[in-house]
Amino acid sequence: MLHWLRRYRRAMLPGDVAAGVVVAMMMIPQGMAYALVAGLPPVVGIYASILPPVVYALFGSSMTQSVGPMAIVSLMTAAVIAPLAPAGSGLYSVLAAQLALVAGLVLLLCGLLRMGFLANFFSRPVMSGFTVGAAIVIAAGQVRTLLGAPFPHFHLPSALLGGASLLALVLAKRHLAGLLRRCGMRPSAADVAARLAPMLVVLAATALVPLLGLEAMGVRTTGDVPSGLPHLNLATSSAHWRALLQPGLLIGFVVFLMSMSSAQALALKRNEKLVSNHELIGLGAANVASMVSGGFPVTGSMSRSAVNFAAGARTPLASVIAAALLALSLTAPTGWLALLPLPTLAATIIVAVLGMLELDTLRTAWRYDRGDAAAWLATGAGVLALGVEAGVVVGVALSMGTLIWRASRPHIAVLGRIPGSEHFRNIERYPAETQPDMLMLRIDANLFFGNVEAVGERIEDEVRTHPGARHLVLVMTAVSSIDTSALFALEEWNLSLGRRGVTLHLAEVKGPVLDRLKQSDLLRQLGGPIFLSAAMACDALHAAAPGRP
């Protein structure tokens, strides 16, 4: 906690201040836009950008993570709350904050139980497919606001403003940094300055509203944004705890996943150490803080954290400065924010999530591993067809499915002796010699419940196709662990082989595995020694074989 403050050096301050200013300017349109995605009044998005990052700065482990509203988590919030409360009602806001509390408590609990390994339930391709699917859902949801009417209809002034905002944002994203560089700006400064385009476009569009009388033409705006800091919120709906429990679990999981993948990418860039259990606690505390300040579920945002990083943030002080600036902006007159046109906000959302549409992971997976590519596509399709919440479950199921499916086809090599040597190698890849009365199998995987059936089947097949075999030696060079299921399987294979006059032996068992096996009955049941090497097994068993020369 606050370990970064104790090591703070004055040289870090300019970077942190610059990043704080940039992130605060990014946060105003982004926070308001994501609050709209969540179905909440825009100002709630700013509330959720003040206390949570400060609390995260106290407890989190990433130096440059920017915690606050985030597109996917906002979408999930809307999906959870919309069926429970009318849009715009007080209950809706209460439930959104309560959802942040549930997610926050779940995250805190997982952190205290040191369950950081939960982030490993999503494979990279599944994560990417999930993100792309969610980005499409979010962008599609904004088309109606952009056009001012349900597609394919449109409200001309809204659609023109929205379209122009979209065009300006896309052009700025593509060309602004290059332009600024050509104007002599330092490349890194140009990149950061270009990220302020949404703020500029929003300011310009807001200025156009009174100038052109757009409100009178029917262009919708954010409406009154209350001035002043958020009040302390402790309101909860006791009737809804149960309904929020499961969604809270899912959202907590997604908050953790999103934040970890963002923080990991940054930590790699600056060789920082990220502690997943601290991250759980930091995010949990941030979500509880979001509830207390009347917000909604928050997480680390990849795009915002990248800007924070690029703008020079060295420590979480940058986030604290950004939060202070946002708090200041709320105490200043906020009348102008009321005129912010919604089609422009929708355009900023669409452009932001278009940045999440990366297909590199799919392309790499397609070339490298079709199973992973299939998991990518299935997760994306799951999000589009069933929604983001179900998409999380589909993603976990597919990650686990590919894992167990792969485990169910372990690599097992039949070994033979390289003539004249002590080396035993895969007979399919080397000119190695086998003995008719002896089968040597090298199992190239840890033995666990996911592959014992497949290993057992392979042993059966080999024993059946080598009816002369009297000894079966399992060479365990690549086996680093044997779980309880596999222990039982070994005992059963030993019995079953024994009934057919085949003796089971183990060779090259690793130290830690052997230490563990000594806690079981297996070694006693095997009857023979554990051989230190395949060669020693071969020599000992042949010397013992009756009738051999």
Next chain:
Amino acid sequence: MLHWLRRYRRAMLPGDVAAGVVVAMMMIPQGMAYALVAGLPPVVGIYASILPPVVYALFGSSMTQSVGPMAIVSLMTAAVIAPLAPAGSGLYSVLAAQLALVAGLVLLLCGLLRMGFLANFFSRPVMSGFTVGAAIVIAAGQVRTLLGAPFPHFHLPSALLGGASLLALVLAKRHLAGLLRRCGMRPSAADVAARLAPMLVVLAATALVPLLGLEAMGVRTTGDVPSGLPHLNLATSSAHWRALLQPGLLIGFVVFLMSMSSAQALALKRNEKLVSNHELIGLGAANVASMVSGGFPVTGSMSRSAVNFAAGARTPLASVIAAALLALSLTAPTGWLALLPLPTLAATIIVAVLGMLELDTLRTAWRYDRGDAAAWLATGAGVLALGVEAGVVVGVALSMGTLIWRASRPHIAVLGRIPGSEHFRNIERYPAETQPDMLMLRIDANLFFGNVEAVGERIEDEVRTHPGARHLVLVMTAVSSIDTSALFALEEWNLSLGRRGVTLHLAEVKGPVLDRLKQSDLLRQLGGPIFLSAAMACDALHAAAPGRP
């Protein structure tokens, strides 16, 4: 399909006939009892014991599996249907059959898609904890029927009859086989004959009902059992498809799990080959057949299959004979079955499920692997606290949880050279020498999404504690696969290390892994060669190091 019939030899017939007779006699009380567990009229249990085993004989892969009603699946059926239809109603029966259809279609689909690996989603300890938890739930559910009133009340005549039946059954289970052996019966025959005790106890109790006028005293009996074969049933409730989908998936999964664990145990005993995809198809067809004959979800039963096996069954003909005998029994007068006292049936259920209360797995896991023991206990507790359906989900979550948790702590060894040799070994276990400018790490696990984070953290730690290292060599002897997530991680580690002036190298990459990596950009990015051995990596890198002698 029917492959066993083509290789049928007359010598197999006596065993099959004997087993068929024994299983049929077991089936009558057992089928009726499990129908009661499922909340259905007792005769439905006999219906479900006729067509399903015959259809399984056509499509299944186990030679000695006895398919029919089974305690846990019956309990799940009751849990699913009870909230949807009043007990005893026509709708209840229709939905139970429809549930068998849904489960059957799910199983058929999984079989056609060759998804037999699904059985690997349950670890052995989780399966054992699940079974014990379910057995306790089932036994507790029968106490009321046994006592004739809700515990702690009791209806004296019912409780006396139930208690006496229980006592007789427990004594028979413990001592009958020994007694018969001492009377000169062959041990195997004595064991089988002892398994007919439930039938004898039921017959005796049924005889007592009219003799003592127990019905008039208020002892409940099964009531009229309609004579004749089941009618063709195609009735479904179109309003309930959606409600039955998810339970159908869960029940299909449990049907498959239960049947596989039973069939595997038997296949090991007789060295038969079990094909999990055929098993899915056989069970799927059997459940569709159960629906068509007005039954409910069925599966292979461990205890009944063991009796079938012990009584001499060599092929599925034994099951066909048992089914034919049951069909015959329904065409004979069934009036006597109406007098079968429910407390006695409850006693047979309790004694049957007490056989499922095995604690050996827990005991072994406790000694061998506390994590697996914890998973056992948590699954059992989950079944007791949340019910059997939720227990399945808890079981899968815990199996996957222990898997990912273990994966998140992979074994990684720092290697050094055994002085004067070409061998590189774990410096913690061997007196091996390291070089200050070179780090050698052997990763003892397949690289996949579940452990890349942990491996990355370990690499970070080692690089941080060895600031002089200029080369990091990952020795891949134990790595048999690298998934897409790990591929990305390797690329990122390479970049991140490169920024600090540390070069990443790979050594001893297995053939299949290397073939796969050639489909990616990684090898090009690494810049250096893949070393054939740790020794070659060490020599080459030292030769290349500037300023070395």
